[in-house]
Amino acid sequence: MSELRQDPTTREWVILAPERAKRPQQGPKKKRGADIPAWDEKCPFCLGNEGRTPPEVLRLPLSKRTSKWSVRVVPNLYSALNPDGENNKGMSGDFFRHREGIGVHEVIIETPSHNTPMALMPYEHVEEVLAAYQQRYNALKANRQLKFITIFKNHGWSSGTSLIHPHSQLVATPVIATFYNRKFDVAHDYYVDVASCLYCDLLAEELERGERIVAETKHFAVFHPYASHVPYETWIIPKEHRASFGLSPPTHLAELAMVLRDSLLCLYRGLNNPDFNLMIDTSTTEDEKGPFYHWHIRILPRLSTVAGFEMGSGIHITTAMPEDTAARMKQIANSCAGGECISFKQEG
């Protein structure tokens, strides 16, 4: 039974989920690339082991001619949240605020293959994964108790993952995380000030300067942000203003899949398959059509440990300049063989 508690000193919500301590950990053996088998009989996400996950909430078929799947979405067996709880607000004049830990925690199993990371998937397969993300996002936002839906991916042991098999996660909560509230506040203030979207202006600024742009396609741009929190932090942002990933046109997913796969492939090549976290930063479910926020993807390579100063102060110390790392990514894309990194070689 999990519980949401608010830190009275920061107003951050914390999920207390002692059940999560029981989840299996495959790490931290440093298995990489060729060392990992294509199929592992013990892996609950591998083909043939479908019975070892809770019943799926979404299955994308491999093709119309087969019953095999390309992507499955299942409830997380070690869920941090309980989908059936009452949304008890627990605000009864108490010094401490808590709520029952209601919410949804799902796993997107990205591929039947145990050893194919997203960086090495064909574009079409990445598109399927993105379609699964979007379908689950849009299905869950119909539940008005769920105010915020985070989709993220942990790759490699130091990213905090507990299973090798390529997967992403979705967490839908009745509260909005402090970090996102802050992003929404900053964007809203900017909108009130300047009457335009902070992210549209940021993107225009980055495109004009060019020095941190890694790639530009018709509808997307890839860049290393001005104040990168870690070396090789990578943002993928749609050029059209849109607050919510849920409302991104499905016709853009193929192009998004290309820039995402190519971003991950260049990191894979340039940094030797680094551990990373990937997050889709999107609006609240109630503000999907707002003028001030603008969804985007953040990729944070985990090349070093988040240390006391960062944890304590929130000031990150980044040991590489984004102008230099963006240039390096462009070099890597240029040295790719003919058919690879197509999106990075397009003109915007």
Place this chain on the structure above:
Amino acid sequence: MSELRQDPTTREWVILAPERAKRPQQGPKKKRGADIPAWDEKCPFCLGNEGRTPPEVLRLPLSKRTSKWSVRVVPNLYSALNPDGENNKGMSGDFFRHREGIGVHEVIIETPSHNTPMALMPYEHVEEVLAAYQQRYNALKANRQLKFITIFKNHGWSSGTSLIHPHSQLVATPVIATFYNRKFDVAHDYYVDVASCLYCDLLAEELERGERIVAETKHFAVFHPYASHVPYETWIIPKEHRASFGLSPPTHLAELAMVLRDSLLCLYRGLNNPDFNLMIDTSTTEDEKGPFYHWHIRILPRLSTVAGFEMGSGIHITTAMPEDTAARMKQIANSCAGGECISFKQEG
């Protein structure tokens, strides 16, 4: 040459310090306890190797009869900040905000002994370390360009430390970290609302409930917070209202050393010498006498990796209840031999 840059989407400041990439890394060999020698000829912090650090800014002698030292403070050779820069605000109507990376980054070498972690130091030695913290804090706050001073300690490889030898760090910056700004804002709002200090009220609440209190002495309390961010998160808070660690009475340092040492010793015993981060959360240098903030120490054991969801959303998932972990710490303290954990056996 380092640079402070503000993330336009969160207003967080990031320190870009490519020079830091050159610092030596002893990790991640998993050396522990008895495996570590008392002296390492290659260690710049060991006795006899004083010439391998920059000249010290503070030395506490071992006793009046010897030239040997107990604690040294030196500038960080791989400083993230430059003490001599101009405090150029760089706010010239540009979309992106930056400042020169001025500031101070120091290392507190806690002991001449290569293998004596703070958990195993005598109380008197921990008091010396705390005295060094406070002396440097108070010396640096005289520089009015430095608005905020963070003192922290990383223990163990997964905490982000790069050297085994027991040490802490001090970073003084011309900007205030977003995380602390948030804490100050929340405390200030509370003060405006309720006309009392949030932390004084929090402590009264915790003492009344008792279930998360680990220890109470005359001037300090140790507890596991209601909304712990990680299992065994530990706070040490002074009972008397005081915004700044810099103004904590030197006569209280001996007692603080006892509760700090005993907190670390119980974690060392109960969790087998866990990696951890320790932070002193104090007011800005300009608000040391304010009525709304209240300094305290946070200890965050690093029992698991900060994963994508936490990094992405700021919502931490904690896999143990603070009521249970506080009870466990009390058990450990009670099973300590006679002369140990004295402070945990006192009555408040």
